[in-house]
Amino acid sequence: MDIKKYEVLLAVVDKGSFIKAAADLGYTQSGITYMMNSLEKECGFPLLQRSNKGVMLTLEGERLIPAIRRLVNINLELEEEFDAVKGLATGKVRIGCYPTLACAVMPQIMKLFREKYPQIRLDLVEENSVRVLEDCLASGVIDVAFMSRQPEQTYDWFPLKKDPYLAVFPQDHPLAAYDIIPAEKMMSESFFMYRSMDGIDPDVYRYFKQCKTPITSTCTSNSDFAVLFMIEQGLGIGMVPEIFWNLCCHKFSTLTTRRLQPDAFREVGLAVKSYDNSTLATMRFVREIQKNIKNNNIVL
Structure with a gap:
């Protein structure tokens, strides 16, 4: 069987449609359809369910997809090794990242990396x-995750920065009289909180739990920008990471920030499933980020 067909299958599954997979891979939709029909004929059973809503795996496809993903990843690693023997730096790095980090940090990271390794493809996946x-990291959908460290982690971790959380509110708010905001003061106000599909920000949740301060919120949003726009209208106060605030503070001139007491922060870094089993391209990406941050070429 052709490994290229497996790569196309994974793209169809990850994108959820033939059209999106075709656009990502540079094929026509009819070309994708032909390859998937051919693959299913070789397998002897259907792998995909087609509908007007998109594409889903069949039960047989769900059973096979983990092994297919491992095979494609191993093939990618083998191709990189061949190129490394030839003195070439090629490959692909699939990066999972918070949307706020994608906007605030990834452009400068990707620019510097591509200047040094133009033959290594970078695919960015944003996820709240x-x-x-x-x-995604555990299943091999992405090679590296740019996120905050979690206490129950099972992956290899490369720390980059301690990113403080800041209290944010209108400049004329009574809390502006404080140089540092006690944590309990945050809970006496209308509080706007970031919330993903899994619940409220786990780093914020742990902070208030450690402070033994109950969390209550009058409104939540899965967009940090939406939270700031709500606060700008005087509807309450909130908390945002400093990296994100530095990106967008010029857009919110009527808002101000303060540090919290005790300090609130998240550790931002890079996670890989396994240091020893990561591809050469992935580890080049990790090392380049570490080096450029150390040399102040990348500002977090």
Whole structure:
């Protein structure tokens, strides 16, 4: 069987449609359809269920897809090894990342990396949920996750920065009289909180749990930008990571921020499923980020 057909199958499954997979891979939709029909004929049973809503795996496809993903990843690693022997730096790195980090940090990271390794393809996948990023890492959908460290982690971790959380509110809010905001003061106000499909921000949740301060919120959103727009209208206060605030503070000139007491922060870094089993391209990506941050070429 042709490994290329397996790669196309994974793209169809990950994108959820033939059209999106075709656009991503540079094929026509009819070409994708032909390859999938051919693959199913070789297998002797259907792998995909087609409908107007998109594409889903059959039960047989769900059973086979983990092994197919491992095979494709091993083939990618083998191709990189061949190129490395020839003195070439090629391959692909699939990066999972919070949307806020994707906007605030990834452009400068990808620019510097592509200048040094133009033959290595970078695919960026944005995801709000820590749990989904961890699942994608474990299953091989992504090679590296750019996220905050979680206490129950099972992956190899490369720390990059301690990113403080900031209290944010209008400049004329009574809390502006404080130089540092006690954690309990946050809960006496209308509180707007970021929330992904898994629930409220796990780093924020742990912070208030450690402070033994109950969390209550009058409104939640899965967009940090939406939270700030709500606060800008005087509807309450909130908390945002400093990296994100530095990205967008010029858009919210009527808002101000303060540090919290005790300090609130998240550790931002890179996660790989296994250091020893990561591809050469993935580890080149990790090392380049570490080096450029150390040399202040990348500012977090």
